[in-house]
Amino acid sequence: MQRFLVDLMLMRLGRWLRLLGQDAANPEGGSDEELLLQAKNESRTIITRDKELLRACPGAGVKCVLIRSSAISGQLMEMADAGVPLRLDPQRCTLCNGLLEEMEMLGVKRWQCRACKKLYWEGGHWQKMESMLQAIRCRIERNAERTGGAKAIEGHFK
Numbered sequence: 656m657q658r659f660l661v662d663l664m665l666m667r668l669g670r671w672l673r674l675l676g677q678d679a680a681n682p683e684g685g686s687d688e689e690l691l692l693q694a695k696n697e698s699r700t701i702i703t704r705d706k707e708l709l710r711a712c713p714g715a716g717v718k719c720v721l722i723r724s725s726a727i728s729g730q731l732m733e734m735a736d737a738g739v740p741l742r743l744d745p746q747r748c749t750l751c752n753g754l755l756e757e758m759e760m761l762g763v764k765r766w767q768c769r770a771c772k773k774l775y776w777e778g779g780h781w782q783k784m785e786s787m788l789q790a791i792r793c794r795i796e797r798n799a800e801r802t803g804g805a806k807a808i809e810g811h812f813k
């Protein structure tokens with residue numbers, strides 16, 4: 656599985672990627688050089704909207720996904736293009752990217768972050784996120800039908 660490093664201007668997308676079970680780290684430093692170094696050291700693909708950073712990646716030996724959309728739904732569609740399945744999969748803390756541990760409390764399934772101890776459970780917000788992902792998946796399907804590329808995107812729905 657690909658590991659990601661999310662540029663500071665895409666923190667919201669970073670939280671979404673973690674909800675989708677992706678390993679998406681926050682940057683440790685603010686400069687492009689620090690970002691490139693961290694991506695290189697941790698073998699992560701940088702996700703950014705910054706074209707200059709994109710251009711610097713090959714020289715640093717780092718993979719990069721350039722995001723063009725400013726809307727979160729569009730950004731998620733672009734990540735689907737990059738191979739990220741659009742389904743909720745609680746494995747990572749949305750705040751710190753720490754690994755979640757599944758547990759049961761009073762008969763209810765919960766997850767706790769091993770690093771920062773934040774607790775998660777399937778509440779009303781879960782339904783909202785599911786329906787947003789469902790809407791995006793429908794949009795991708797419609798786009799694929801229009802361009803005749805339905806085969807290419809089948810992988811996203813597994």
Ligand SMILES: [Zn+2]
Binds near residue numbers: 750751753768771
């Ligand atoms: Zn955490």
